[in-house]
Amino acid sequence: MAPLLLLWHDNTAPYRRALEEAGVAGRFRIQELKRAEAPDAALLAEAEGLLAWGAPPGLLAQMPRLRWVQALTAGVENWIGRPDLAAGVTLCCARGTHRVQMPENILGALFHITKPYHAAAMDQRESRWTRRIASTLAGRTLGILGLGAIGVELARKAAALEMRVIGTRRSPGAVPHVEQVFGPDETDAVLAQSDFVVLLLPATPETDNLMNAARIGRMKRDAWLINFGRGSAIVDEDLVQALKEGVIAGAVLDVFREEPLPQSHPFWTTPNCVVLPHIGGLHPERDKVVAALFAENARRLLAGEALSQAVDPKLGY
Secondary structure, three states: OOOEEEEEOOOOHHHHHHHHHOOOHHHOEEEEEOOOOOOOHHHHHHEEEEEEOOOOOOOHHHOOOOOEEEEOOOOOOOOOOOOOOOOOOEEEOOOOOOOOHHHHHHHHHHHHHHOOHHHHHHHHHOOOOOOOOOOOOOOOEEEEEOOOHHHHHHHHHHHHOOOEEEEEOOOOOOOOOOOEEEOHHHHHHHHHHOOEEEEOOOOOOOOOOOEOHHHHOOOOOOOEEEEOOOHHHEOHHHHHHHHHHOOOOEEEEOOOOOOOOOOOOHHHOOOOEEEOOOOOOOOOOHHHHHHHHHHHHHHHHHHOOOOOOEOOOOOOO
């Protein structure tokens, strides 16, 4: 009997289409469920592959034939450490599917910081002519904490803007368009040199609360902190205090410990703190990009090959 794939997602059409284009759709039984729906016992008993944003606690333990979970995001902290995720189940993240849109949104943050378009738009509301001078990005130093697929692409684009790029990554070795690559234990060196510090770190015990008062204090006073990685990397109250006291110039935040960000959170009203509603990875055709990865992994599952973007539980990504 063909293996059963459970597509637990509100937009399954791109995933079915990708399976068909990969020539493997006919080799699976495919069951679709909306996110608000719950799979019945028979479906759980048969499913060997699962595509989902997440699953209620304990549900995976009811899937004895499960071999593969395809997450829809690069971050998998909601999957890692689950007691019901058996050791024999391969968890795959969607690493690499944000390669285009995430760097573009980060560049948007850099232009927002340095160019007066927002101020001009506010002036226009009052028909007020105010000439302003834009700061340049050329010649400035961009520090990227987390030189993964997104960080590497961001470095390429930033270098085209004549920025100097430095950063950190776990594995040693040169990275194209990056002047100097540091290890995670040399983060302070990146902070001290950078005009803009971009966080692209996964949620792991090592990155939790990384940017506390001490580390923020090692940044330049005119530097900006930009977080498109995970909200857990920043100690919220320390950043709020640093911005109020002018320890750094400002922050652009796209990810938070709690989302949506509560209306009572001080980030909303802290000076020079830009709050974005987690737009970094959104893309009109995002499902199409993730679906290509999903279909490739479906092909590999049938062929008995190693799955792409498999998560290392020890590393957390």
